[in-house]
Amino acid sequence: MNGEVVGQVKSKAEATEIISGAEKRLTKILGYDYSLGGAVSVSADLGEAGSRRDEVETAIIAGVSGVRGMYAMEVGGEIAGASENPEELFGVLKDIIAEYTTENTTDIKFMDNITVRQAFVSADTCMDMSLLRTLLEPSNKSSKYALTVESTRKERRTEDVPFTIEEREDDTIYVGDSYVFTPGEHGQTLITESNTYINGVLRSALVLDSVVIKAPVTQVVAVGTKPLSRSVSASAGGYIWPAAGVITSGFGYRQLSGRAPEHHKGIDIAGVRGQSIVAAADGVVTYAGILSTYGELVKIQHGNGDETYYAHCSRILVSVGERVSQGQEIAKMGMTGNATGVHCHFEIRKDGTPVNPLDWLP
Numbered sequence: 352m353n354g355e356v357v358g359q360v361k362s363k364a365e366a367t368e369i370i371s372g373a374e375k376r377l378t379k380i381l382g383y384d385y386s387l388g389g390a391v392s393v394s395a396d397l398g399e400a401g402s403r404r405d406e407v408e409t410a411i412i413a414g415v416s417g418v419r420g421m422y423a424m425e426v427g428g429e430i431a432g433a434s435e436n437p438e439e440l441f442g443v444l445k446d447i448i449a450e451y452t453t454e455n456t457t458d459i460k461f462m463d464n465i466t467v468r469q470a471f472v473s474a475d476t477c478m479d480m481s482l483l484r485t486l487l488e489p490s491n492k493s494s495k496y497a498l499t500v501e502s503t504r505k506e507r508r509t510e511d512v513p514f515t516i517e518e519r520e521d522d523t524i525y526v527g528d529s530y531v532f533t534p535g536e537h538g539q540t541l542i543t544e545s546n547t548y549i550n551g552v553l554r555s556a557l558v559l560d561s562v563v564i565k566a567p568v569t570q571v572v573a574v575g576t577k578p579l580s581r582s583v584s585a586s587a588g589g590y591i592w593p594a595a596g597v598i599t600s601g602f603g604y605r606q607l608s609g610r611a612p613e614h615h616k617g618i619d620i621a622g623v624r625g626q627s628i629v630a631a632a633d634g635v636v637t638y639a640g641i642l643s644t645y646g647e648l649v650k651i652q653h654g655n656g657d658e659t660y661y662a663h664c665s666r667i668l669v670s671v672g673e674r675v676s677q678g679q680e681i682a683k684m685g686m687t688g689n690a691t692g693v694h695c696h697f698e699i700r701k702d703g704t705p706v707n708p709l710d711w712l713p
């Protein structure tokens with residue numbers, strides 16, 4: 352071949368077999384049907400038929416221009432790149448491992464079948480190590496040689512521990528009301544996990560250890576047990592009930608979910624829309640209209656200087672300056688202003704200060 356003897360074999364038939372074997376390998380290396388044509392000649396000669404078939408085949412392949420014997424990196428049985436120096440190929444793999452290693456990494460490996468070995472490669476094989484790095488990059492979705500890196504990391508995180516709520520009965524608070532004495536606080540748990548990542552994306556987690564580093568604080572809530580009066584009957588302390596219904600919220604401090612404790616300046620009497628609201632005592636109307644969170648509001652000034660409020664009305668039936676008598680219908684029940692249900696918010700104010708209406712109603 353090319354004027355040099357590449358081997359001696361016993362017969363012409365064997366030489367033909369070797370040439371056709373070499374052509375098959377070259378076809379695979381170069382990626383197209385390759386024929387040696389007249390490049391290899393066979394001639395009879397005296398001497399020893401001492402050459403091994405694979406050595407002759409290799410010598411023929413090495414003699415073809417455009418074919419180079421190098422170190423090749425195969426991924427899944429296909430050559431991804433080649434170099435004269437195998438350390439360059441290993442260096443690319445180490446780069447990728449370094450990219451996916453953190454200070455918490457306990458184990459890291461490629462999931463692919465990667466081999467580096469001596470092989471004949473065609474001239475158009477990737478021999479540029481930075482290009483090979485790009486071809487092997489696990490996040491490179493357009494490369495068929497993109498590798499898969501599985502790593503395990505030992506990581507810590509904290510998790511909130513919910514607090515418990517303890518209810519204590521309190522007979523100074525009306526039924527239906529409650530007050531938070533001690534606000535609850537979340538606790539914290541430190542969790543140590545062994546996390547498995549594929550190409551840097553968390554796949555599975557295994558809890559190794561869990562330690563409470565801050566205990567939760569129990570929330571203590573006072574729950575009212577003081578009975579509510581529900582009767583609408585004759586006047587005792589000068590007043591009658593402005594409406595019939597269930598008292599859904601008493602006078603004093605109360606806590607609505609998600610809000611700060613607030614002072615409730617009256618009582619809430621729940622009823623149905625359009626139900627009658629009557630004057631609790633004789634008096635003169637001093638306000639009849641909308642007033643911020645009260646919604647539609649009626650205020651009545653009484654002879655003793657007290658003032659009563661009737662709020663969240665759906666309709667007002669009196670006007671300012673009008674004289675009203677005890678039991679006279681002054682408005683219809685509704686839920687205007689800041690109200691979550693149909694009710695009459697009723698206040699009694701003495702010298703402008705709200706007092707507990709239940710102390711003054713029959």
Ligand SMILES: [Zn+2]
Nearest residue numbers: 617618619696
């Ligand atoms: Zn109210």
